[in-house]
Amino acid sequence: LRRLAERAPLTPVVTPLGNAELIRRETGFVTVSELDWWQSLPLKDGLRLHLVPGQHWSARSRFDTNRRLWGGFVLEAPTGPVYFAGDTGWGPHFAQIRERLGAPRFAALPIGAYEPRWFMRDSHLNPDDAVRAHQALGAASSLGIHFGTFSLSDEEQFAPPRDLAHARALHGLADEAFRTLAPGEVWSVPWGQPPTFAASIKGGKEEALSQSIRVALIPTPQCWS
Known part of the structure; x- marks a missing residue:
């Protein structure tokens, strides 16, 4: 910064x-x-940025726990909302975000730092939670974030993508609906309905499927030991 x-x-x-x-x-x-949560700020070109709740906490030392707010962001755009969850555990806020701001066209959801579950569950999604969050949001496409760089928990460094694949299969979610990226990889995300529903889309909605948003994962130094 x-x-x-x-x-x-x-x-x-x-x-x-x-x-x-x-x-x-x-x-x-x-x-x-x-x-504050649910407040927003107008931006240029018809965009508006909303701060939305997350299930977490804040602290920079032992003496200032929860004295500063945390949260995620929704970028409201004419083509549909984009959601960045930041750091969060499971909670009712996913359904609340959909109810207040609409189902995201794209969501970035954390999938790492989840073991041991008894300790991490209140502040970090595991991949199964993340898939349930994707479904609660009604997101068209989601990207798994918050894994593979810092050693914060007990699961192996690249367990989150493997566990995400298992969670997708368990919940009947298409691979392209919720995926991860390798460093330097670019994903042209369909700017429409999730791939699982693409076959049933008719008429004017087909045009939306031809539009896309490009997402890239920028390589960062790994601090895993």
Whole structure:
């Protein structure tokens, strides 16, 4: 963040409540806006950014637990909402997001750092939870994130994609409806209904399937030991 701020300090930054001063002080960004859950900020070109709830907590030390808010984001666009969950466990917020903002055209859902389950379940989805979240959201396509870089939990480094494949099969979800990417891989996500429903789409909705959004995974240094 400091390097980005050095290049473009006036870039707008949006953060949950209680984080603005920290971001200004620690990174150098100047234009920082705070949002509470379900608040939103208008952007250019008909876009609007919403802060939405997540099942998690916050802390930078032993003495400031839950003094700053956390959450996910929904980017509302004329072509449909895009959801970034951030860090979250299972909860009613997935259904609430769909009810308030509509089913996402695309969702980025965490699938890692889930073992041991008794300890991680309240703040981290496992792959089965993530598939259920995908279904609760009614997302057209989802991408698994939050795995493979930092050693945070007991599961093996690349267990999350394997467990995601098992969860897809268990819930009858098509592979292309919810997948992961290798470093440097690009996914042209269908900008329409999930692949499992593509065969039943008729008439004008076929055009939506020809549109796509491109998602790429940028390689990062691995801190797994």
